[in-house]
Amino acid sequence: MKSFAPLVAVVSLVTGTPLMNAAEPSITSKSFGTTTNGKKVTLYTLSNSKGATATISNYGGIVTSLKIPDRNGNFSDIVLGFKTLSEYEAKSPYFGCLVGRYGNRIAAGKFTLDGKTYQLAINNKPNSLHGGLKGFDKVVWEATPLMTKQGPSLKLTYISKDGEEGYPGTLTVTATYTLTNKNELKLVYRAKTDKKTIINLTQHSYFNLAGQGTGDILDHLVTLKADRFTPVDKNLIPTGRIASVKGTPFDFRKPTTIGARINEKAEQLKIAKGYDHNWVAAKLSGQLGVVATVEDPKSGRVMEVLTTAPGFQFYTGNFLDGTLTGKGGKIYNFRNGFCIEPQHYPDSPNHKNFPTVVLKPGQTYKNTIIYRFSAK
Ligand code: BGC
Numbered sequence: 001m002k003s004f005a006p007l008v009a010v011v012s013l014v015t016g017t018p019l020m021n022a023a024e025p026s027i028t029s030k031s032f033g034t035t036t037n038g039k040k041v042t043l044y045t046l047s048n049s050k051g052a053t054a055t056i057s058n059y060g061g062i063v064t065s066l067k068i069p070d071r072n073g074n075f076s077d078i079v080l081g082f083k084t085l086s087e088y089e090a091k092s093p094y095f096g097c098l099v100g101r102y103g104n105r106i107a108a109g110k111f112t113l114d115g116k117t118y119q120l121a122i123n124n125k126p127n128s129l130h131g132g133l134k135g136f137d138k139v140v141w142e143a144t145p146l147m148t149k150q151g152p153s154l155k156l157t158y159i160s161k162d163g164e165e166g167y168p169g170t171l172t173v174t175a176t177y178t179l180t181n182k183n184e185l186k187l188v189y190r191a192k193t194d195k196k197t198i199i200n201l202t203q204h205s206y207f208n209l210a211g212q213g214t215g216d217i218l219d220h221l222v223t224l225k226a227d228r229f230t231p232v233d234k235n236l237i238p239t240g241r242i243a244s245v246k247g248t249p250f251d252f253r254k255p256t257t258i259g260a261r262i263n264e265k266a267e268q269l270k271i272a273k274g275y276d277h278n279w280v281a282a283k284l285s286g287q288l289g290v291v292a293t294v295e296d297p298k299s300g301r302v303m304e305v306l307t308t309a310p311g312f313q314f315y316t317g318n319f320l321d322g323t324l325t326g327k328g329g330k331i332y333n334f335r336n337g338f339c340i341e342p343q344h345y346p347d348s349p350n351h352k353n354f355p356t357v358v359l360k361p362g363q364t365y366k367n368t369i370i371y372r373f374s375a376k
Pocket of ligand 1: 093094104236276277313315319341
Protein backbone atom coordinates (compact mmCIF):
# COMPACT_ATOMS: atom_id res chain seq x y z
CA MET A 1 0.00 0.00 0.00
CA LYS A 2 1.29 3.44 -0.92
CA SER A 3 0.58 6.59 1.03
CA PHE A 4 0.51 10.13 -0.27
CA ALA A 5 1.55 12.65 2.37
CA PRO A 6 -1.11 15.24 3.19
CA LEU A 7 -0.20 18.84 2.47
CA VAL A 8 -2.76 20.35 4.81
CA ALA A 9 -2.95 20.22 8.55
CA VAL A 10 -6.26 19.30 10.13
CA VAL A 11 -6.92 22.53 11.89
CA SER A 12 -9.89 24.81 11.89
CA LEU A 13 -9.42 27.39 9.18
CA VAL A 14 -11.21 29.92 11.37
CA THR A 15 -9.46 29.48 14.70
CA GLY A 16 -6.35 27.56 13.69
CA THR A 17 -6.99 25.05 16.49
CA PRO A 18 -7.11 21.31 15.94
CA LEU A 19 -10.61 19.98 15.19
CA MET A 20 -12.23 17.66 17.73
CA ASN A 21 -12.11 13.99 16.69
CA ALA A 22 -10.49 15.00 13.45
CA ALA A 23 -8.53 12.45 11.53
CA GLU A 24 -5.62 13.31 9.29
CA PRO A 25 -6.86 13.37 5.68
CA SER A 26 -4.96 10.86 3.58
CA ILE A 27 -4.71 9.10 0.26
CA THR A 28 -3.51 5.53 -0.03
CA SER A 29 -3.27 3.25 -3.04
CA LYS A 30 -3.03 -0.46 -3.75
CA SER A 31 -3.22 -2.73 -6.75
CA PHE A 32 -6.66 -3.71 -8.06
CA GLY A 33 -5.11 -6.27 -10.42
CA THR A 34 -4.76 -6.29 -14.18
CA THR A 35 -7.40 -5.95 -16.90
CA THR A 36 -8.00 -8.81 -19.34
CA ASN A 37 -5.87 -6.94 -21.86
CA GLY A 38 -2.96 -6.56 -19.47
CA LYS A 39 -3.32 -3.05 -18.02
CA LYS A 40 -2.48 -2.51 -14.37
CA VAL A 41 -5.25 -0.96 -12.29
CA THR A 42 -4.95 0.86 -8.97
CA LEU A 43 -7.46 1.51 -6.21
CA TYR A 44 -7.11 4.84 -4.42
CA THR A 45 -8.68 5.43 -1.02
CA LEU A 46 -9.37 9.04 -0.06
CA SER A 47 -9.95 9.55 3.69
CA ASN A 48 -11.18 12.92 4.92
CA SER A 49 -10.84 14.67 8.27
CA LYS A 50 -14.17 13.18 9.44
CA GLY A 51 -13.07 9.60 8.84
CA ALA A 52 -15.22 9.11 5.74
CA THR A 53 -13.58 7.23 2.86
CA ALA A 54 -14.10 6.95 -0.89
CA THR A 55 -12.28 4.27 -2.87
CA ILE A 56 -11.87 4.89 -6.57
CA SER A 57 -10.50 2.63 -9.30
CA ASN A 58 -8.69 4.16 -12.25
CA TYR A 59 -10.42 1.49 -14.35
CA GLY A 60 -13.67 3.24 -15.33
CA GLY A 61 -13.32 5.94 -12.66
CA ILE A 62 -15.42 3.60 -10.53
CA VAL A 63 -16.32 4.52 -6.94
CA THR A 64 -15.97 1.01 -5.52
CA SER A 65 -16.74 1.97 -1.92
CA LEU A 66 -18.05 5.03 -0.04
CA LYS A 67 -18.10 4.86 3.76
CA ILE A 68 -20.25 7.52 5.40
CA PRO A 69 -21.45 7.84 9.02
CA ASP A 70 -25.07 7.38 10.11
CA ARG A 71 -26.81 9.38 12.86
CA ASN A 72 -24.86 7.47 15.54
CA GLY A 73 -21.51 7.96 13.84
CA ASN A 74 -21.39 4.38 12.51
CA PHE A 75 -19.81 4.06 9.10
CA SER A 76 -21.32 1.90 6.33
CA ASP A 77 -20.45 1.42 2.70
CA ILE A 78 -23.41 3.00 0.88
CA VAL A 79 -22.64 2.10 -2.75
CA LEU A 80 -23.21 -1.18 -4.57
CA GLY A 81 -20.23 -2.79 -6.25
CA PHE A 82 -17.99 -5.79 -6.68
CA LYS A 83 -14.96 -7.07 -4.84
CA THR A 84 -12.81 -7.75 -7.91
CA LEU A 85 -11.78 -5.97 -11.08
CA SER A 86 -12.68 -8.98 -13.22
CA GLU A 87 -16.31 -8.81 -12.02
CA TYR A 88 -16.46 -5.12 -12.98
CA GLU A 89 -15.04 -6.02 -16.39
CA ALA A 90 -17.35 -8.97 -16.95
CA LYS A 91 -20.78 -7.97 -15.73
CA SER A 92 -21.15 -4.57 -14.15
CA PRO A 93 -24.43 -2.71 -14.73
CA TYR A 94 -22.33 0.48 -14.61
CA PHE A 95 -21.83 0.29 -10.81
CA GLY A 96 -20.19 3.53 -9.61
CA CYS A 97 -18.57 4.38 -12.91
CA LEU A 98 -17.72 7.47 -14.89
CA VAL A 99 -20.12 7.46 -17.84
CA GLY A 100 -19.05 8.83 -21.23
CA ARG A 101 -18.76 9.95 -23.93
CA TYR A 102 -22.53 10.12 -23.80
CA GLY A 103 -24.46 9.25 -20.65
CA ASN A 104 -27.74 7.40 -21.25
CA ARG A 105 -29.34 6.47 -24.58
CA ILE A 106 -29.00 7.71 -28.13
CA ALA A 107 -31.83 6.43 -30.32
CA ALA A 108 -30.66 3.77 -32.78
CA GLY A 109 -27.13 4.93 -31.90
CA LYS A 110 -27.41 7.65 -34.56
CA PHE A 111 -26.86 11.39 -34.56
CA THR A 112 -26.04 14.04 -37.15
CA LEU A 113 -23.54 16.90 -36.90
CA ASP A 114 -23.07 19.39 -39.75
CA GLY A 115 -24.92 17.11 -42.13
CA LYS A 116 -22.82 14.04 -41.36
CA THR A 117 -24.49 11.08 -39.69
CA TYR A 118 -22.54 9.08 -37.11
CA GLN A 119 -23.41 5.51 -36.18
CA LEU A 120 -22.55 4.26 -32.70
CA ALA A 121 -22.59 0.65 -31.52
CA ILE A 122 -26.02 -0.65 -30.52
CA ASN A 123 -25.15 -2.03 -27.07
CA ASN A 124 -28.65 -1.75 -25.57
CA LYS A 125 -31.01 -2.84 -28.34
CA PRO A 126 -32.14 -0.89 -30.31
CA ASN A 127 -30.07 1.98 -28.86
CA SER A 128 -26.60 3.05 -27.81
CA LEU A 129 -26.22 3.30 -24.02
CA HIS A 130 -23.59 5.03 -21.86
CA GLY A 131 -20.91 5.52 -24.53
CA GLY A 132 -21.07 2.21 -26.35
CA LEU A 133 -19.27 -1.13 -26.16
CA LYS A 134 -16.18 0.27 -24.48
CA GLY A 135 -17.25 3.52 -22.90
CA PHE A 136 -15.33 5.58 -20.34
CA ASP A 137 -16.47 3.08 -17.68
CA LYS A 138 -14.25 0.43 -19.30
CA VAL A 139 -11.01 2.31 -19.98
CA VAL A 140 -8.00 2.79 -17.73
CA TRP A 141 -7.52 6.43 -16.71
CA GLU A 142 -4.27 8.10 -15.75
CA ALA A 143 -4.55 8.96 -12.05
CA THR A 144 -2.93 11.74 -10.03
CA PRO A 145 -3.63 11.86 -6.29
CA LEU A 146 -3.51 15.31 -4.73
CA MET A 147 -4.21 16.71 -1.31
CA THR A 148 -6.24 19.93 -1.55
CA LYS A 149 -7.57 22.45 0.97
CA GLN A 150 -11.05 20.94 0.51
CA GLY A 151 -9.85 17.38 1.09
CA PRO A 152 -8.09 14.44 -0.54
CA SER A 153 -8.53 14.32 -4.26
CA LEU A 154 -7.87 12.16 -7.32
CA LYS A 155 -7.55 13.59 -10.81
CA LEU A 156 -8.28 11.19 -13.66
CA THR A 157 -7.26 11.97 -17.23
CA TYR A 158 -8.11 10.18 -20.46
CA ILE A 159 -7.57 11.05 -24.10
CA SER A 160 -10.25 9.50 -26.25
CA LYS A 161 -9.12 9.20 -29.86
CA ASP A 162 -10.97 10.66 -32.83
CA GLY A 163 -13.50 8.00 -33.88
CA GLU A 164 -13.34 6.04 -30.61
CA GLU A 165 -16.67 4.21 -30.23
CA GLY A 166 -17.81 6.09 -33.34
CA TYR A 167 -17.69 9.61 -31.85
CA PRO A 168 -15.89 12.39 -33.76
CA GLY A 169 -12.97 14.40 -32.37
CA THR A 170 -10.05 13.68 -30.07
CA LEU A 171 -11.46 14.38 -26.63
CA THR A 172 -9.23 15.21 -23.66
CA VAL A 173 -11.13 14.56 -20.46
CA THR A 174 -10.37 15.17 -16.80
CA ALA A 175 -12.52 14.07 -13.89
CA THR A 176 -11.47 15.23 -10.44
CA TYR A 177 -12.91 13.39 -7.44
CA THR A 178 -12.59 15.10 -4.04
CA LEU A 179 -13.84 13.71 -0.75
CA THR A 180 -14.17 17.02 1.01
CA ASN A 181 -13.75 17.47 4.74
CA LYS A 182 -17.46 18.38 4.80
CA ASN A 183 -18.42 14.83 3.77
CA GLU A 184 -19.08 15.65 0.15
CA LEU A 185 -18.02 13.56 -2.82
CA LYS A 186 -17.33 16.25 -5.38
CA LEU A 187 -16.83 15.45 -9.06
CA VAL A 188 -15.61 18.00 -11.54
CA TYR A 189 -15.60 17.02 -15.22
CA ARG A 190 -13.85 18.99 -17.96
CA ALA A 191 -13.28 18.15 -21.62
CA LYS A 192 -11.91 19.70 -24.79
CA THR A 193 -12.13 18.52 -28.36
CA ASP A 194 -10.28 19.14 -31.62
CA LYS A 195 -13.41 18.58 -33.77
CA LYS A 196 -17.07 19.33 -33.25
CA THR A 197 -18.54 16.50 -31.18
CA ILE A 198 -21.19 15.63 -28.58
CA ILE A 199 -20.61 14.95 -24.91
CA ASN A 200 -22.51 14.12 -21.72
CA LEU A 201 -20.48 12.87 -18.74
CA THR A 202 -21.91 11.69 -15.45
CA GLN A 203 -21.48 9.47 -12.39
CA HIS A 204 -23.32 6.18 -11.94
CA SER A 205 -23.16 5.15 -8.27
CA TYR A 206 -26.01 2.95 -7.06
CA PHE A 207 -26.73 4.16 -3.53
CA ASN A 208 -28.41 2.49 -0.61
CA LEU A 209 -28.17 4.97 2.25
CA ALA A 210 -28.92 2.23 4.79
CA GLY A 211 -25.79 0.39 3.62
CA GLN A 212 -25.15 -1.58 0.45
CA GLY A 213 -26.75 -5.01 0.38
CA THR A 214 -29.29 -4.27 3.11
CA GLY A 215 -32.37 -4.66 0.89
CA ASP A 216 -34.48 -2.35 -1.23
CA ILE A 217 -34.51 1.44 -1.24
CA LEU A 218 -38.30 1.86 -1.34
CA ASP A 219 -38.49 3.56 2.07
CA HIS A 220 -35.95 6.24 1.13
CA LEU A 221 -37.57 9.67 1.19
CA VAL A 222 -36.90 11.66 -1.97
CA THR A 223 -37.29 15.34 -2.83
CA LEU A 224 -36.58 16.41 -6.42
CA LYS A 225 -36.36 20.06 -7.36
CA ALA A 226 -38.01 19.58 -10.70
CA ASP A 227 -41.39 20.65 -12.11
CA ARG A 228 -40.90 18.74 -15.33
CA PHE A 229 -39.51 15.50 -16.71
CA THR A 230 -38.96 13.95 -20.12
CA PRO A 231 -41.36 11.02 -20.77
CA VAL A 232 -40.00 8.09 -22.78
CA ASP A 233 -41.18 5.67 -25.45
CA LYS A 234 -41.12 1.88 -25.07
CA ASN A 235 -37.35 1.85 -25.76
CA LEU A 236 -36.67 4.41 -23.00
CA ILE A 237 -35.96 7.16 -25.53
CA PRO A 238 -37.48 10.57 -24.69
CA THR A 239 -40.49 11.32 -26.86
CA GLY A 240 -39.36 14.95 -27.00
CA ARG A 241 -42.16 16.15 -24.75
CA ILE A 242 -41.19 18.09 -21.64
CA ALA A 243 -44.07 17.22 -19.34
CA SER A 244 -45.26 18.66 -16.04
CA VAL A 245 -44.87 16.35 -13.03
CA LYS A 246 -48.04 17.78 -11.49
CA GLY A 247 -50.59 15.13 -10.59
CA THR A 248 -48.27 12.27 -11.64
CA PRO A 249 -46.12 9.77 -9.69
CA PHE A 250 -43.16 11.80 -10.97
CA ASP A 251 -43.95 14.70 -8.67
CA PHE A 252 -41.33 14.57 -5.90
CA ARG A 253 -41.45 18.28 -5.13
CA LYS A 254 -42.49 17.33 -1.59
CA PRO A 255 -40.58 14.56 0.27
CA THR A 256 -42.11 11.22 -0.81
CA THR A 257 -40.83 7.69 -0.43
CA ILE A 258 -39.59 5.95 -3.55
CA GLY A 259 -42.06 3.15 -2.92
CA ALA A 260 -45.16 5.31 -2.38
CA ARG A 261 -46.26 5.29 -6.02
CA ILE A 262 -43.68 3.18 -7.88
CA ASN A 263 -46.10 0.32 -8.50
CA GLU A 264 -48.97 2.49 -9.73
CA LYS A 265 -50.41 1.63 -13.10
CA ALA A 266 -49.02 4.72 -14.84
CA GLU A 267 -47.84 4.05 -18.40
CA GLN A 268 -44.43 5.72 -17.82
CA LEU A 269 -43.74 3.56 -14.75
CA LYS A 270 -44.77 0.43 -16.63
CA ILE A 271 -42.40 1.14 -19.53
CA ALA A 272 -39.38 1.62 -17.24
CA LYS A 273 -40.39 -0.95 -14.58
CA GLY A 274 -40.22 1.94 -12.10
CA TYR A 275 -38.39 5.24 -12.19
CA ASP A 276 -35.77 5.50 -14.93
CA HIS A 277 -36.32 8.99 -16.26
CA ASN A 278 -34.70 12.34 -16.74
CA TRP A 279 -35.99 15.21 -14.62
CA VAL A 280 -35.47 18.81 -15.74
CA ALA A 281 -33.53 20.58 -12.98
CA ALA A 282 -35.50 23.58 -11.70
CA LYS A 283 -32.59 26.00 -11.71
CA LEU A 284 -30.70 28.01 -14.25
CA SER A 285 -28.49 25.68 -16.21
CA GLY A 286 -24.82 26.18 -15.49
CA GLN A 287 -25.29 27.24 -11.88
CA LEU A 288 -24.44 24.85 -9.07
CA GLY A 289 -27.53 24.10 -7.01
CA VAL A 290 -29.30 21.34 -5.07
CA VAL A 291 -31.48 19.26 -7.37
CA ALA A 292 -32.29 16.32 -5.11
CA THR A 293 -32.35 15.25 -1.47
CA VAL A 294 -32.65 11.64 -0.35
CA GLU A 295 -33.07 10.51 3.27
CA ASP A 296 -32.95 7.05 4.77
CA PRO A 297 -35.20 7.03 7.85
CA LYS A 298 -33.47 3.97 9.37
CA SER A 299 -29.87 5.21 9.46
CA GLY A 300 -30.66 8.93 9.34
CA ARG A 301 -28.26 9.39 6.42
CA VAL A 302 -29.15 12.26 4.12
CA MET A 303 -27.72 12.82 0.65
CA GLU A 304 -28.11 16.08 -1.21
CA VAL A 305 -27.22 16.16 -4.89
CA LEU A 306 -25.91 19.38 -6.36
CA THR A 307 -25.02 19.94 -9.99
CA THR A 308 -24.50 22.43 -12.77
CA ALA A 309 -26.19 20.08 -15.27
CA PRO A 310 -29.61 20.89 -16.76
CA GLY A 311 -31.13 17.54 -15.72
CA PHE A 312 -30.63 14.28 -13.90
CA GLN A 313 -31.58 10.64 -14.38
CA PHE A 314 -33.30 9.12 -11.37
CA TYR A 315 -33.05 5.34 -11.73
CA THR A 316 -34.38 2.94 -9.10
CA GLY A 317 -32.40 -0.20 -9.93
CA ASN A 318 -35.27 -1.76 -11.88
CA PHE A 319 -32.93 -3.99 -13.85
CA LEU A 320 -31.33 -5.53 -10.75
CA ASP A 321 -32.79 -9.01 -10.43
CA GLY A 322 -30.81 -10.99 -7.88
CA THR A 323 -28.36 -12.41 -10.42
CA LEU A 324 -25.43 -10.25 -9.25
CA THR A 325 -23.54 -10.91 -6.03
CA GLY A 326 -21.58 -7.93 -4.81
CA LYS A 327 -19.11 -6.99 -2.07
CA GLY A 328 -19.41 -9.01 1.11
CA GLY A 329 -21.44 -11.68 -0.71
CA LYS A 330 -24.48 -9.39 -0.88
CA ILE A 331 -27.06 -10.31 -3.51
CA TYR A 332 -28.50 -7.34 -5.36
CA ASN A 333 -32.21 -7.78 -5.86
CA PHE A 334 -34.83 -5.66 -7.63
CA ARG A 335 -34.58 -2.00 -6.54
CA ASN A 336 -31.76 -2.56 -4.06
CA GLY A 337 -30.05 0.67 -5.13
CA PHE A 338 -30.87 4.00 -6.77
CA CYS A 339 -28.85 6.32 -8.99
CA ILE A 340 -29.08 10.07 -9.42
CA GLU A 341 -27.00 10.93 -12.48
CA PRO A 342 -26.77 14.68 -13.13
CA GLN A 343 -26.50 15.10 -16.88
CA HIS A 344 -27.91 16.46 -20.12
CA TYR A 345 -31.14 14.83 -21.24
CA PRO A 346 -30.95 11.41 -22.92
CA ASP A 347 -30.91 11.43 -26.73
CA SER A 348 -30.36 15.21 -26.80
CA PRO A 349 -28.56 15.14 -30.17
CA ASN A 350 -31.87 14.06 -31.73
CA HIS A 351 -34.08 16.67 -30.01
CA LYS A 352 -33.77 20.30 -31.07
CA ASN A 353 -35.83 21.45 -28.07
CA PHE A 354 -33.34 19.96 -25.55
CA PRO A 355 -30.27 21.96 -24.39
CA THR A 356 -27.37 21.42 -26.77
CA VAL A 357 -24.72 18.77 -26.07
CA VAL A 358 -22.44 19.91 -28.89
CA LEU A 359 -18.85 20.73 -27.96
CA LYS A 360 -16.74 22.73 -30.39
CA PRO A 361 -12.97 23.19 -30.55
CA GLY A 362 -11.97 26.08 -28.26
CA GLN A 363 -14.82 25.41 -25.82
CA THR A 364 -14.54 23.61 -22.48
CA TYR A 365 -17.22 21.13 -21.47
CA LYS A 366 -18.04 21.36 -17.75
CA ASN A 367 -20.15 19.39 -15.34
CA THR A 368 -19.92 19.51 -11.56
CA ILE A 369 -21.67 17.01 -9.31
CA ILE A 370 -21.64 17.02 -5.51
CA TYR A 371 -23.10 14.23 -3.39
CA ARG A 372 -23.27 15.87 0.05
CA PHE A 373 -23.80 13.68 3.12
CA SER A 374 -25.15 14.42 6.58
CA ALA A 375 -27.30 12.61 9.14
CA LYS A 376 -30.40 13.45 11.16
C1 BGC B 1 -30.27 4.00 -17.24
C2 BGC B 1 -30.95 2.66 -17.10
C3 BGC B 1 -29.90 1.60 -17.25
C4 BGC B 1 -28.81 1.82 -16.23
C5 BGC B 1 -27.64 0.94 -16.52
C6 BGC B 1 -29.25 4.14 -16.17
O1 BGC B 1 -28.57 5.33 -16.33
O2 BGC B 1 -31.17 5.05 -17.21
O3 BGC B 1 -31.95 2.49 -18.06
O4 BGC B 1 -30.43 0.34 -17.15
O5 BGC B 1 -28.32 3.11 -16.31
O6 BGC B 1 -27.51 -0.07 -15.72
